[in-house]
Amino acid sequence: MKIALITPYYAPPVRGNAVTVRRIAAHLATAGCEAAVYSLDCLTAAQILEEIRQMKPDAIHGFHAYLGGRVAREIARVVGIPYIVTLTGSDVYEALADDRREESLAVLRDATAIVAFDPSVKHRVVDHHPSLAAKTRIIPQGVELPGEIFCWGEERFDAGEIVFFLPAGLRPVKNVGFPLATMAELHGEDSRVRLVAAGPVLDETYGATVLAEMVRHPFARYLGEVGHDAIGAIYRRADVVLNTSIFEGGMANSVLEAMAFGRPVLAADIEGNRSIVKEGKTGLLYRDEGELLQKARDLLQDDGLRRRLGEQGRRFVEERFSAGREAEAYRELYGWVLG
Known part of the structure; x- marks a missing residue:
């Protein structure tokens, strides 16, 4: 499978969305998927569309319903493939409660699948639009585990702090x-x-x-x-x-x-x-x-x-x-x- 990941942020790499997308993209290869990342802090929506036309993915995966999701929805409509949205936080707790609500809900209604990290997030979304329950899946965040075990009491910033x-x-x-x-x-x-x-x-x-x-x-x-x-x-x-x-x-x-x-x-x-x-x-x-x-x-x-x-x-x-x-x-x- 070939998947195009659309994220609102990829640089700096310490932002939550960037950490999540980098990790998922890296491990999808091991899981048998070919993934390419397109970031809205590096490319315009039009540039991403052209890149995706060349890539010819099987599906598009947008992160953040309002930011990555809106672009995923439009590109999926143009190229005729399904899209998925992963909810990342401010889309649920802010965008669904302010003037971005209707656009965010449109993105979620048209998505083939929605991902929440935890049931509490799914419940909040379903409260806004009950029909979204059936296509919302729970996939918890993963984490990169340290490559070796570090014992308690190692060096700190200064001794005694x-x-x-x-x-x-x-x-x-x-x-x-x-x-x-x-x-x-x-x-x-x-x-x-x-x-x-x-x-x-x-x-x-x-x-x-x-x-x-x-x-x-x-x-x-x-x-x-x-x-x-x-x-x-x-x-x-x-x-x-x-x-x-x-x-x-x-x-x-x-x-x-x-x-x-x-x-x-x-x-x-x-x-x-x-x-x-x-x-x-x-x-x-x-x-x-x-x-x-x-x-x-x-x-x-x-x-x-x-x-x-x-x-x-x-x-x-x-x-x-x-x-x-x-x-x-x-x-x-x-x-x-x-x-």
């Missing part, structure tokens, strides 16, 4: 500024505490605000954009990985990656995080600043808790969220779409 690592692009939905006040209080209790953030600035206004606030806190560091191939070194050095998002599209790549590296996760109690962070088993969830402070304090003071959550999270993703399993699920979906 306790590092809370927040991997996220600087944009409002990631809520990167939220933990600063809590971490300041925790640092006041224990001077070893550090907050380290890494990710591209995706919203200039929000990014400027957050970075200005971080400058006021000497325990906080912003590492800028870190290439996806290099970020594993930071996971290995971190003691706790944070996710502070307002919403996620089913499950965050960063949370899966943290677990794959055996790092304990402290995450916002939202639908997308609840799909993989099981309270007290594969990580901890917080609902407000008070819970964030208390659970961060627990992780700071209890090395055994950090070890246990990290190990249980690692086993959880190894068993359920391999990139190979994800690609095989897409190959089976393509087969169903093509009859």
Whole structure:
């Protein structure tokens, strides 16, 4: 099978859509599919159409209903082949609730199949349009597992520091500024505490605000954009990985990656995080600043808790969220779409 993948973002490679599409494309070859990626941050819709005419794929797979999905729908209509849409987060939690709603729903209605990462996302879509239930499939995100086992206690940023690592692009939905006040209080209790953030600035206004606030806190560091191939070194050095998002599209790549590296996760109690962070088993969830402070304090003071959550999270993703399993699920979906 030949599949054309249309993604809204491919560069920088650390954006969620880019990480997801790069991983799926790489593993589809092993699953028996020929995949080509066309990105809207590199090509226009017209250029993608010409590329697809030359490729002659069997189906088109768009990511994000409003962004990649609209282009997939139009090109599929022109060339006369089916298309699939994978929901990635902001299409469900934002585009279906604002002035992009009707176009997004049209894309989903005309798609041969829809993919959600988690049942909670499917339920939200079906609430908007019940007829979409029958063609919506659940395919969880996969994760690239580390190539070797790294033992707890390896090198960290500086000897003796306790590092809370927040991997996220600087944009409002990631809520990167939220933990600063809590971490300041925790640092006041224990001077070893550090907050380290890494990710591209995706919203200039929000990014400027957050970075200005971080400058006021000497325990906080912003590492800028870190290439996806290099970020594993930071996971290995971190003691706790944070996710502070307002919403996620089913499950965050960063949370899966943290677990794959055996790092304990402290995450916002939202639908997308609840799909993989099981309270007290594969990580901890917080609902407000008070819970964030208390659970961060627990992780700071209890090395055994950090070890246990990290190990249980690692086993959880190894068993359920391999990139190979994800690609095989897409190959089976393509087969169903093509009859």
